[in-house]
Amino acid sequence: MKDWRANKLMPGAIIPKGGTAREYKTGGWRSATPKWDEEKCKQCLICWISCPEGAVLVKDGKVRGIDMDYCKGCGICVAECPFEVIEMVGG
Amino acid sequence: MKNISKKRVVATTGNGAVAEAMKQINPDVLVAYPITPQTAIVQDFSQFVADGAVDSEYVTVESEHSSMSACIGASAAGARVMTATSSQGLALMHEMLYIAAGSRLPIIMPNVNRALSAPINIHCDHSDSMGARDTGWIQLYSENAQEAYDNTIQAVRIAENKKVLLPVMVNLDGFIISHGIEKAEFIEDRKVKSFVGERKPFLPLLDVDNPVTYGPFDGLGGYFMEHKKNQADAMERARDVILEAAEDFAKISGRKYGFFEEYLLDDAEIAIVTLNSSAGTTKHVINELRAEGLPVGLLKLRVFRPFPAKELAEALKHLKAVAVLDRALSSGFVGPLFSEVQTALFNLETRPKVINFIYGLGGRDYTLHEARKAFEELMTVAKTGKIKKTLGYLGLKEVEVLV
Amino acid sequence: MKIKDLTEKKERLTSGHRLCAGCGAPIVVRQILMGTDKPVVVGCSTGCLEVSTTIYPSTAWDTPYIHSAFENVGATISGVEAAYQSLKRQGKLDKEIKFVAFGGDGGTYDIGFQSLSGAMERGHDMVYVCYDNEAYMNTGIQRSSSTPRGAWTTTSQVGKAEPGKKQNRKNLTACIAAHDIPYVAQSSPSSWKDLVKKSTKAFDIKGPAFLNVIAPCPRGWRHPSDQALRIAKLAVETCFWPLYEVEDGEWKLNYKPKEKKPLAEWLKTQGRFKHLFKPENEHIIEELQAKVDKDWERLLKLCGEA
Ligand code: SF4
Ligand code: SF4
Numbered sequence: 128m129k130d131w132r133a134n135k136l137m138p139g140a141i142i143p144k145g146g147t148a149r150e151y152k153t154g155g156w157r158s159a160t161p162k163w164d165e166e167k168c169k170q171c172l173i174c175w176i177s178c179p180e181g182a183v184l185v186k187d188g189k190v191r192g193i194d195m196d197y198c199k200g201c202g203i204c205v206a207e208c209p210f211e212v213i214e215m216v217g218g
Numbered sequence: 219m220k221n222i223s224k225k226r227v228v229a230t231t232g233n234g235a236v237a238e239a240m241k242q243i244n245p246d247v248l249v250a251y252p253i254t255p256q257t258a259i260v261q262d263f264s265q266f267v268a269d270g271a272v273d274s275e276y277v278t279v280e281s282e283h284s285s286m287s288a289c290i291g292a293s294a295a296g297a298r299v300m301t302a303t304s305s306q307g308l309a310l311m312h313e314m315l316y317i318a319a320g321s322r323l324p325i326i327m328p329n330v331n332r333a334l335s336a337p338i339n340i341h342c343d344h345s346d347s348m349g350a351r352d353t354g355w356i357q358l359y360s361e362n363a364q365e366a367y368d369n370t371i372q373a374v375r376i377a378e379n380k381k382v383l384l385p386v387m388v389n390l391d392g393f394i395i396s397h398g399i400e401k402a403e404f405i406e407d408r409k410v411k412s413f414v415g416e417r418k419p420f421l422p423l424l425d426v427d428n429p430v431t432y433g434p435f436d437g438l439g440g441y442f443m444e445h446k447k448n449q450a451d452a453m454e455r456a457r458d459v460i461l462e463a464a465e466d467f468a469k470i471s472g473r474k475y476g477f478f479e480e481y482l483l484d485d486a487e488i489a490i491v492t493l494n495s496s497a498g499t500t501k502h503v504i505n506e507l508r509a510e511g512l513p514v515g516l517l518k519l520r521v522f523r524p525f526p527a528k529e530l531a532e533a534l535k536h537l538k539a540v541a542v543l544d545r546a547l548s549s550g551f552v553g554p555l556f557s558e559v560q561t562a563l564f565n566l567e568t569r570p571k572v573i574n575f576i577y578g579l580g581g582r583d584y585t586l587h588e589a590r591k592a593f594e595e596l597m598t599v600a601k602t603g604k605i606k607k608t609l610g611y612l613g614l615k616e617v618e619v620l621v
Numbered sequence: 622m623k624i625k626d627l628t629e630k631k632e633r634l635t636s637g638h639r640l641c642a643g644c645g646a647p648i649v650v651r652q653i654l655m656g657t658d659k660p661v662v663v664g665c666s667t668g669c670l671e672v673s674t675t676i677y678p679s680t681a682w683d684t685p686y687i688h689s690a691f692e693n694v695g696a697t698i699s700g701v702e703a704a705y706q707s708l709k710r711q712g713k714l715d716k717e718i719k720f721v722a723f724g725g726d727g728g729t730y731d732i733g734f735q736s737l738s739g740a741m742e743r744g745h746d747m748v749y750v751c752y753d754n755e756a757y758m759n760t761g762i763q764r765s766s767s768t769p770r771g772a773w774t775t776t777s778q779v780g781k782a783e784p785g786k787k788q789n790r791k792n793l794t795a796c797i798a799a800h801d802i803p804y805v806a807q808s809s810p811s812s813w814k815d816l817v818k819k820s821t822k823a824f825d826i827k828g829p830a831f832l833n834v835i836a837p838c839p840r841g842w843r844h845p846s847d848q849a850l851r852i853a854k855l856a857v858e859t860c861f862w863p864l865y866e867v868e869d870g871e872w873k874l875n876y877k878p879k880e881k882k883p884l885a886e887w888l889k890t891q892g893r894f895k896h897l898f899k900p901e902n903e904h905i906i907e908e909l910q911a912k913v914d915k916d917w918e919r920l921l922k923l924c925g926e927a
Contacts, residue, residue, distance in 0.1 A: 136448050139321040139323070141432055145430070147680050148638050151637040153637060177850055180636050181651060200642060202847030206847040249703075277703045280742070283736070284695075284735070284736050285696075287700065288697065291701040426660035426685055426716060430686075433688035434678075435676050437677075
């Protein structure tokens with residue numbers, strides 16, 4: 128189903144592959160943007176487990192940044208970070 | 219003759235015949251909930267499970283809404299799944315009937331026809347299945363236990379055909395057929411097994427390496443209308459598949475099926491169109507009237523959805539007058555079967571006059587007397603070329619109505 | 622359990638879903654799905670989570686998923702599980718697969734209550750998760766039997782004659798515990814360790830398991846979009862939403878606040894309770910506090926902590 132498109136109808140409107148929502152970028156919803164400070168980060172990963180979008184990028188067990196394709200700017204990571212590493216900036 | 223030598227001829231109720239077909243089909247999942255007059259089917263099946271005679275997972279739900287929901291889950295998972303119901307049960311699962319068909323899940327469900335409340339009544343009429351007309355289910359009707367058995371087996375092949383993938387409802391008359399004992403022939407187990415084959419599910423949930431999404435939201439920006447058209451096309455394709463399945467079924471049973479049965483129709487001038495068990499009584503009266511020299515016949519519809527309009531028009535077009543018997547009401551207009559038949563005939567150059575009789579509601583008897591009355595009225599219509607009353611009732615008692 | 626290890630797991634609810642910014646539900650779902658490494662088939666009742674994650678042709682589920690209707694996710698997923706048991710028993714399938722149903726409070730406490738009860742009673746090997754945001758949010762914030770007394774919703778309006786919802790909420794967790802199933806628990810995404818651990822237990826236990834998880838809704842609760850987990854945490858600290866589990870009939874408290882905070886602290890974080898702080902309604906806060914106190918005492922007793 129690699130080349131599947133929306134207008135290739137499956138019986139029952141089945142979506143024949145997983146995770147196609149990744150193609151829909153929710154970053155455009157943002158009205159404020161979280162700014163993460165790599166220097167200050169203690170790598171506790173609380174922001175990662177708290178984000179409703181799965182938008183906190185983690186590789187090899189370490190936060191690497193925030194995926195602006197999907198971050199909706201809710202600010203939960205800012206509210207939850209125990210070390211005030213992330214701050215919200217306008218736009 | 220050799221290949222049909224191992225048939226078992228038995229005395230059985232309609233429910234018993236359906237349960238036997240289910241046992242031979244041996245579905246992966248059987249979802250059970252009791253309702254009169256269907257209950258005996260799931261009771262029998264419980265015994266098959268207890269005896270180890272089937273491989274089925276037997277799921278005893280807490281309502282018919284849940285039974286159809288569980289069928290939907292099991293069928294989407296990739297299993298062959300069956301349930302059975304009647305009346306209020308079918309009405310309770312109404313919402314889920316649309317979802318089963320719209321999700322293109324080949325669920326098989328015998329429906330033992332029974333009246334809908336109120337007033338509550340446990341006996342036969344067709345208001346349950348007629349109410350489900352537009353749910354997207356294929357609907358087969360059965361005159362007797364034999365046909366209920368045969369239809370149940372064929373339903374599997376129709377439903378699961380890749381060109382179709384739609385649920386099938388097999389209807390039989392409550393009590394009259396479900397509980398009446400008559401003769402039927404059961405096919406050998408292994409022949410049924412090879413006739414129904416194994417289900418090859420399309421995009422099943424349990425193929426976890428290829429995750430699929432069933433039941434998405436398909437709104438204004440989507441393809442809702444195209445998906446519905448696709449579903450309607452599948453119902454169209456079911457026409458050929460129903461006939462193919464019937465042809466193959468004849469090879470293992472010796473019994474032939476089509477969209478409908480014509481009884482002395484070729485040279486008839488007037489005829490009755492009906493569903494299910496009333497056909498038997500009607501045939502009997504036809505034999506009597508034929509002996510009196512009257513040109514009477516019958517068309518007994520087997521396939522109600524998809525509706526075989528073209529074939530039906532072809533079979534009825536030479537008649538002077540037709541009476542359609544409806545064992546259901548559509549308050550405010552004519553009976554549902556009548557509507558369909560008249561629509562089928564409408565574009566013919568010359569067409570028979572068509573009248574409608576409501577009969578048998580809540581199990582009211584349809585006897586030789588009622589069948590004769592219908593034919594008498596037809597003869598008048600045929601003779602005068604005039605319809606006095608489009609809609610009449612058969613077998614009403616004399617009453618005084620206050621409000 | 623180390624949070625770092627959880628980051629190794631595949632995200633089965635992907636980015637690109639369309640739940641509101643700051644919604645509690647996807648946090649709950651992400652943490653629940655971290656509870657097992659086995660393949661999982663997800664069922665969803667109609668609601669915010671369902672609609673927002675599967676807008677055709679887009680699905681945020683990178684795992685098999687089925688939605689059929691509102692009131693029946695218990696029955697639907699029990700059908701999937703029955704198919705699995707059958708095919709496995711017949712040797713047509715050999716993988717180990719897990720099954721989880723997600724329903725909101727409308728789909729669980731109210732319209733789906735019967736279907737849930739049936740599925741639990743039948744003993745299917747499945748997990749049912751209620752993400753409880755205390756009202757029908759998908760249709761626009763209508764009261765459910767989970768809505769707390771005093772809360773404003775669009776069908777429990779606040780005015781001269783009425784102070785919001787008049788009835789207390791249903792104790793669903795206890796209702797399901799009364800089914801005597803192997804595992805029932807209440808949890809909160811503000812305590813990710815508690816939630817992931819309970820999810821693992823629920824998936825690992827043979828037979829039905831039920832998790833009731835608080836899931837704040839910024840739209841319906843009238844709180845800023847960054848507050849979902851703060852507010853969930855306060856619900857726990859005030860003992861409005863205690864963390865406990867019932868395993869094989871044994872009640873166990875999983876968290877006891879050092880200092881039980883006044884309920885008013887939780888109430889004032891949400892606009893839906895704003896009117897309760899007017900002098901004429903303050904008695905409702907007192908009564909709500911009394912109810913929380915009573916429920917807490919009873920829970921302590923059940924858990925052998927009193
Ligand atoms: S602002 Fe919200 S969406 Fe963006 S990374 Fe933080 S928690 Fe995730
Ligand atoms: S919560 Fe704060 S300290 Fe912890 S990983 Fe995220 S940014 Fe770093």
